[in-house]
Amino acid sequence: MIVICKGWVTSSISLSDGRRQILAFFLPGDIVSTPSLFEPISGRLIEAVTEVTYRKFKRSELKTILFKNPSLFEKVSKCWIEEKANSDQLALDLGRRTADERIARLILNLAERLAKRGMVHGQTLDFPLRQRQIADATGLTPVHVSKVLGEFQRADLIEISNRSLVITNEPALRQIAGPK
Amino acid sequence: MIVICKGWVTSSISLSDGRRQILAFFLPGDIVSTPSLFEPISGRLIEAVTEVTYRKFKRSELKTILFKNPSLFEKVSKCWIEEKANSDQLALDLGRRTADERIARLILNLAERLAKRGMVHGQTLDFPLRQRQIADATGLTPVHVSKVLGEFQRADLIEISNRSLVITNEPALRQIAGPK
DNA sequence: CGATTGTTTGATGAAAGTCAAGTACCGTGG
DNA sequence: CCACGGTACTTGACTTTCATCAAACAATCG
Numbered sequence: 001m002i003v004i005c006k007g008w009v010t011s012s013i014s015l016s017d018g019r020r021q022i023l024a025f026f027l028p029g030d031i032v033s034t035p036s037l038f039e040p041i042s043g044r045l046i047e048a049v050t051e052v053t054y055r056k057f058k059r060s061e062l063k064t065i066l067f068k069n070p071s072l073f074e075k076v077s078k079c080w081i082e083e084k085a086n087s088d089q090l091a092l093d094l095g096r097r098t099a100d101e102r103i104a105r106l107i108l109n110l111a112e113r114l115a116k117r118g119m120v121h122g123q124t125l126d127f128p129l130r131q132r133q134i135a136d137a138t139g140l141t142p143v144h145v146s147k148v149l150g151e152f153q154r155a156d157l158i159e160i161s162n163r164s165l166v167i168t169n170e171p172a173l174r175q176i177a178g179p180k
Numbered sequence: 181m182i183v184i185c186k187g188w189v190t191s192s193i194s195l196s197d198g199r200r201q202i203l204a205f206f207l208p209g210d211i212v213s214t215p216s217l218f219e220p221i222s223g224r225l226i227e228a229v230t231e232v233t234y235r236k237f238k239r240s241e242l243k244t245i246l247f248k249n250p251s252l253f254e255k256v257s258k259c260w261i262e263e264k265a266n267s268d269q270l271a272l273d274l275g276r277r278t279a280d281e282r283i284a285r286l287i288l289n290l291a292e293r294l295a296k297r298g299m300v301h302g303q304t305l306d307f308p309l310r311q312r313q314i315a316d317a318t319g320l321t322p323v324h325v326s327k328v329l330g331e332f333q334r335a336d337l338i339e340i341s342n343r344s345l346v347i348t349n350e351p352a353l354r355q356i357a358g359p360k
Numbered sequence: 361c362g363a364t365t366g367t368t369t370g371a372t373g374a375a376a377g378t379c380a381a382g383t384a385c386c387g388t389g390g
Numbered sequence: 391c392c393a394c395g396g397t398a399c400t401t402g403a404c405t406t407t408c409a410t411c412a413a414a415c416a417a418t419c420g
Contacts, residue, residue: 013268016359019276023268038257044268070247077218080260087267088193088203088224094274095319096199099376131399139275144376146399179196279408311367321409326367 001062002032007052008128012045012136021094022137024086025049025129027113031079038063050128094139097178102138103148104177107158111167127165152176181242182212187232188308192225192316201274202317204266205229207293211259217242230308274319277358282318283328284357287338291347307345332356 004026011033014020023044026032033041038059066072093102114125131149135142152158157173159166167173184206191213194200203224206212213221218239246252273282294305311329315322332338337353339346347353 013272015272015276019272021268021272021275023271038253039261041261041264043265067250073218081219081221084221084263084267085223087264087271091203091267091270091274092193092195092199092201094271095201096195130397141377142399143378143401147376147401150400310365322367323369323410324408327369327408330368 001057001059002046003055003057004028004030004032005053005055007054008049009052009054010047010049010133010137012047013043014045020136021139022133023090025110025137027110027117028119029117049133099138099140099144099148100151100176101178102140103134103145103152104157104173106134106138107165107167108170108173108177111165123167123170125165126163127160128163181217181237181239182226183235183237184208184210184212185233185235188229189232189234190227190229190313190317192227193223194225200316201319202313203270205290205317207290207297208299209297217256229313279318279320279324279328280331280356281358282320283314283325283332284337284353286314286318287345287347288350288353288357291345303347303350305345306343307340308343 006028009026009030009032010022011024011026012020012022032046032054033044066076093105097105110127111120111125114120119125131142131145134140134149135145138145140148149158149160152173153160155169155172157167157169157176159168186208189206189210189212190202191204191206192200192202211217212226212234213224246256273285277285290307291300291305294300299305311322311325314320314329315325318325320328329338329340332353333340335349335352337347337349337356339348
């Protein structure tokens with residue numbers, strides 16, 4: 001089991017013909033894949049987006065710790081439910097939302113998570129993602145991602161430069177992100 | 181916690197404007213939503229596709245049983261991992277596969293699960309789904325689902341009638357379902 | 361049997377994909 | 391410091407896939 005200390009990480013699956021879907025971004029403090037707490041998980045590719053530092057825990061140790069403190073199961077269960085909720089939202093986004101909505105939501109979602117960690121200054125946040133990664137996370141093509149991000153910037157909703165992003169008009173961006 | 185004894189059940193989430201995504205179909209023997217083993221889960225709608233019979237377990241009882249038999253945690257953990265794997269596949273399907281692939285895979289997937297339960301006779305299986313439900317599971321419109329199913333039938337891949345489905349050309353259907 | 365709900369079909373449109381060319385942005389080695 | 395090569399991003403023309411709309415037809419059920 002791995003906990004991110006610094007940097008961004010993705011988890012993804014791909015088809016043999018190269019199509020790829022990013023399932024989640026992990027930020028500092030996140031546990032990489034709760035289901036793999038007890039057992040390894042196959043078919044998923046964990047990749048660094050940026051330079052990363054992390055801590056690794058032995059599964060065997062975890063088990064003994066957990067069984068000594070049954071109250072921790074509450075925590076694990078919470079974690080699990082949260083992760084399931086994220087998966088479900090992802091399915092809803094990919095199945096039922098437009099490209100604009102998906103991209104707007106990805107940005108807002110990351111901003112929110114970074115804010116919780118005190119990693120947003122004003123409305124500015126580190127944004128190390130390549131457009132190819134945004135595409136793989138939203139089920140779109142890099143070309144289309146470029147067009148949408150271009151529109152967002154021309155509409156003064158966001159500004160991207162130097163791997164950092166400013167949300168210049170959050171209400172409007174939320175508007176585009178669509179109903180909850 | 182609920183276990184299906186007879187019939188089909190869906191779990192779904194929706195947006196306030198009515199867009200809906202079906203997250204899973206539960207068949208006889210399935211546990212409805214493992215994450216809800218310990219805690220209730222919100223925002224999800226559980227619906228019967230057919231007449232359903234089920235068994236209900238009290239969460240409190242479950243907990244005591246589990247803590248008396250720690251070996252059961254292995255089972256729970258397996259179940260959890262399986263469910264996560266399904267979520268991930270769903271994301272991949274919705275994000276990266278074409279309409280034909282999604283529908284072919286849905287059919288094959290259900291057939292496989294029913295087969296495990298001895299509920300397929302020859303190549304014939306009960307198929308109570310409405311096209312609207314197939315649409316909500318695959319992120320498509322009912323109209324498009326109708327067209328694709330029509331093509332599949334005209335190409336003699338499947339036959340649908342009276343809420344039952346025959347896979348008449350499984351290899352070809354797998355072909356359409358695309359790479360794994 | 362009428363009313364409702366589900367399915368089929370065709371015409372049309374919109375969203376997103378593909379292709380291709382050009383530009384900007386690095387990192388490396390000279 | 392600059393030139394080179396590679397990757398990433400942008401843009402426009404064009405295509406494909408799927409959605410929308412609408413009408414007809416079928417099935418289901420009180």
